[in-house]
Amino acid sequence: MAGADDKTLPVVTTENREGSGPFLIVCEHASNHFPPAFGTLGLDAETRAAHIAWDPGALGLARRLAKALDAPLVAAGISRLIYDLNRPPHADSAMAAKSEVFDVPGNAGLTREARQRRTELVYLPFHAALHAEITRHLTMGRLPVIVTIHSFTPVYFGKKREVELGIIHDADPTFAKAVLAEAQALTGLVCRLNEPYSAADGVTHTLRLQATPYGLHHVMLELRNDLLADDLAIASIADGLAPVLTAALARIGANDRKASA
Amino acid sequence: MAGADDKTLPVVTTENREGSGPFLIVCEHASNHFPPAFGTLGLDAETRAAHIAWDPGALGLARRLAKALDAPLVAAGISRLIYDLNRPPHADSAMAAKSEVFDVPGNAGLTREARQRRTELVYLPFHAALHAEITRHLTMGRLPVIVTIHSFTPVYFGKKREVELGIIHDADPTFAKAVLAEAQALTGLVCRLNEPYSAADGVTHTLRLQATPYGLHHVMLELRNDLLADDLAIASIADGLAPVLTAALARIGANDRKASA
Numbered sequence: 001m002a003g004a005d006d007k008t009l010p011v012v013t014t015e016n017r018e019g020s021g022p023f024l025i026v027c028e029h030a031s032n033h034f035p036p037a038f039g040t041l042g043l044d045a046e047t048r049a050a051h052i053a054w055d056p057g058a059l060g061l062a063r064r065l066a067k068a069l070d071a072p073l074v075a076a077g078i079s080r081l082i083y084d085l086n087r088p089p090h091a092d093s094a095m096a097a098k099s100e101v102f103d104v105p106g107n108a109g110l111t112r113e114a115r116q117r118r119t120e121l122v123y124l125p126f127h128a129a130l131h132a133e134i135t136r137h138l139t140m141g142r143l144p145v146i147v148t149i150h151s152f153t154p155v156y157f158g159k160k161r162e163v164e165l166g167i168i169h170d171a172d173p174t175f176a177k178a179v180l181a182e183a184q185a186l187t188g189l190v191c192r193l194n195e196p197y198s199a200a201d202g203v204t205h206t207l208r209l210q211a212t213p214y215g216l217h218h219v220m221l222e223l224r225n226d227l228l229a230d231d232l233a234i235a236s237i238a239d240g241l242a243p244v245l246t247a248a249l250a251r252i253g254a255n256d257r258k259a260s261a
Numbered sequence: 262m263a264g265a266d267d268k269t270l271p272v273v274t275t276e277n278r279e280g281s282g283p284f285l286i287v288c289e290h291a292s293n294h295f296p297p298a299f300g301t302l303g304l305d306a307e308t309r310a311a312h313i314a315w316d317p318g319a320l321g322l323a324r325r326l327a328k329a330l331d332a333p334l335v336a337a338g339i340s341r342l343i344y345d346l347n348r349p350p351h352a353d354s355a356m357a358a359k360s361e362v363f364d365v366p367g368n369a370g371l372t373r374e375a376r377q378r379r380t381e382l383v384y385l386p387f388h389a390a391l392h393a394e395i396t397r398h399l400t401m402g403r404l405p406v407i408v409t410i411h412s413f414t415p416v417y418f419g420k421k422r423e424v425e426l427g428i429i430h431d432a433d434p435t436f437a438k439a440v441l442a443e444a445q446a447l448t449g450l451v452c453r454l455n456e457p458y459s460a461a462d463g464v465t466h467t468l469r470l471q472a473t474p475y476g477l478h479h480v481m482l483e484l485r486n487d488l489l490a491d492d493l494a495i496a497s498i499a500d501g502l503a504p505v506l507t508a509a510l511a512r513i514g515a516n517d518r519k520a521s522a
Contacts, residue, residue, distance in 0.1 A: 088475055090399035115400040124396065128389050135385065138351040139376040205474075213470045214349055 009035055010077030011122050012129040015063065021070035022249060024137065024144035026130060027062040028085040028206055029055035029151075030075040037121070038082045041106025052099040053079045055151040057228025062149040064238035069245065071147075074130045081107065083122035086148075086205050089115065093202070094123070100157060130210055138214065145175060145249060146211040146218040151225040152196055164190040166222030170199050170207040175217035178248035186247065187240045189227075196222065217254055219245075270296055271338030272383050273390040276324070282331035283510060285398065285405035287391060288323040289346040289467055290316035290412075291336040298382070299343045302367025313360035314340045316412040318489025323410040325499035330506060332408075335391045342368065344383035347409075347466050350376065354463070355384070361418060391471055399475065406436060406510060407472040407479040412486040413457055425451040426502075427483030431460050431468040436478040439509035447508065448501045450488075457483065478515055 010033065032054035034040050040048060047053070059075055066073035076085050081104055087094040095118060097107040137144040154161055165183055169176035176193065183191045197203050204220060211218035221241070228234050271294065293315035295301050301309060308314070320336055327334035337346050342365055348355040356379060358368040398405040415422055426444055430437035437454060444452045458464050465481060472479035482502070489495050 088399060089396045090402070090404070090475075112401055116397065119396050119400050120393070124389070124393055127392070128385070131388070132381070132385055135350045135380050136377065138349060139380050140373055141351070143351070209474045213466075213474065214351075 012126045013075055014133055015073040016066050017072050019070045019072045022145050023069045023071040023147050025062050025066045025071050025073040026148040027058050027075040029080045030059035031077045032079045033077055034079050041081055041104050051153040052102050053081050056225045057234055058149050058151045060234040061238050064235055065242055068242035074133055076126055078122055083118045085126050088205055089119045143216055146216050148206055148220045150222045151228055152222050154224050154226045161196055163192045163195045164224045166192055166195045168194050168198055168220040170204040170212050174252055176219045178251040179219050182244045182247040186244050273387045274336055275394055276334045277327050278333050280331045280333045283406050284330045284332040284408050286323050286327045286332050286334040287409040288319050288336040290341045291320035292338045293340050294338055295340050302342055302365050312414040313363050314342050317486045318495055319410050319412045321495040322489055322499050325496055326503055329503035335394055337387055339383055344379045346387050349466055350380045404477055407477050409467055409481045411483045412489055413483050415485050415487045422457055423451060424453045424456045425485045427456045428454050429459055429481040431465040431473050435513055437480045439512040440480050443505045443508040447505050
């Protein structure tokens with residue numbers, strides 16, 4: 001089933017594993033890489049660089065946050081159009097044939113076998129790596145706080161989005177609400193809870209699969225990508241958000257939360 | 262970290278993969294095998310055969326149910342005292358130093374490295390195999406109903422248990438309640454919901470990790486192990502429970518539930 005180069009697929013990398021802070025950073029849409037094993041899905045270079053293929057700026061933000069917070073970072077290395085790691089295998093949006101206004105020819109009419117192959121080669125190894133990283137913390141007696149980093153397009157279906165920082169949670173809103181309060185207090189960003197979308201839209205799959213079953217505090221941060229246009233902008237946003245996350249953890253009294261179950 | 266024979270550890274086997282019924286059967290405590298990589302934890306042969314080391318009769322019941330229901334079966338091949346696959350890695354009960362009235366010397370004062378090794382060698386591969394099996398169904402357009410099979414001791418801490426069939430659920434009680442109704446109608450067993458323990462006791466970890474994130478119907482069946490004393494008894498219980506599960510699925514109108522998200 002797997003081709004010769006499948007073993008070297010850059011599905012996932014874990015950086016800063018030695019980080020000993022309370023957070024674990026995740027970036028599912030870090031890359032717009034289309035490895036030869038899957039081809040370009042019939043998309044031209046411009047479309048493969050657009051926001052439908054990845055979350056522009058998210059990896060840079062995630063890396064700088066990981067450094068500032070002394071946190072491990074688990075990041076994907078493959079375009080979300082090949083497999084959207086924040087979606088379950090039975091969701092059409094896991095391998096979207098249409099994303100916003102763009103058709104994705106290579107995802108039209110996928111066979112079960114093709115869906116199965118992408119699930120086995122991309123989804124399962126990514127989530128296994130994240131699962132292993134989380135359990136490594138648990139066996140060390142730590143309950144890591146899971147922070148997933150995303151970016152969204154300022155204009156969607158032709159409509160401008162006002163929100164600059166979306167703060168989204170899965171079942172437990174505790175940490176997300178603390179992040180909202182601190183972000184409003186400490187940054188000048190337009191901050192909203194569960195915007196531009198929420199768990200009800202199916203966008204919290206990673207948190208639901210990896211954080212909620214272990215009762216881990218979590219938040220999904222969505223930055224409007226025009227705020228992440230270059231390295232300087234990314235650094236500025238990261239340097240603003242790192243203290244927000246630390247203060248939010250202190251606010252809920254969980255900054256030295258130990259694992260016991 | 263892994264020893265020479267770790268690669269051949271019989272952590273998990275998947276049987277009847279070609280089964281095309283609506284159920285997926287799981288048996289976390291199927292075996293009382295203590296592979297050389299972990300030793301006997303200082304326990305004599307009699308204790309290693311007792312209910313603290315495994316769920317006696319559960320594998321036989323799971324296999325006969327899998328056959329009757331044309332269902333795949335994912336079963337563990339290692340004693341629960343080495344790693345209890347129905348517990349998260351930070352739970353003391355994952356590698357219990359004391360189980361009911363029995364001390365487990367080889368689990369006393371485990372180092373983080375030892376806990377980590379067992380997590381990597383037993384917990385992660387078992388749950389990865391189950392995850393792969395579930396996603397295989399999802400990509401085929403099926404939402405499998407997850408049924409975990411357990412047995413419990415008739416006498417616990419010296420107290421006799423009256424319940425014969427415990428029907429336990431994680432977050433969503435829908436299917437479990439239907440199973441209770443059908444079991445009461447179709448069998449002569451003393452049936453109870455969330456006895457002899459429930460999700461609040463931390464016993465639904467597998468369901469919480471594998472079924473709930475995908476919104477899958479699920480139930481944990483706990484049989485009193487004196488009802489599973491030999492092959493004939495096991496066959497009788499299985500032949501009684503298979504139609505209960507099928508009727509319960511029909512009762513909730515989910516017997517041809519298709520995957521879409």
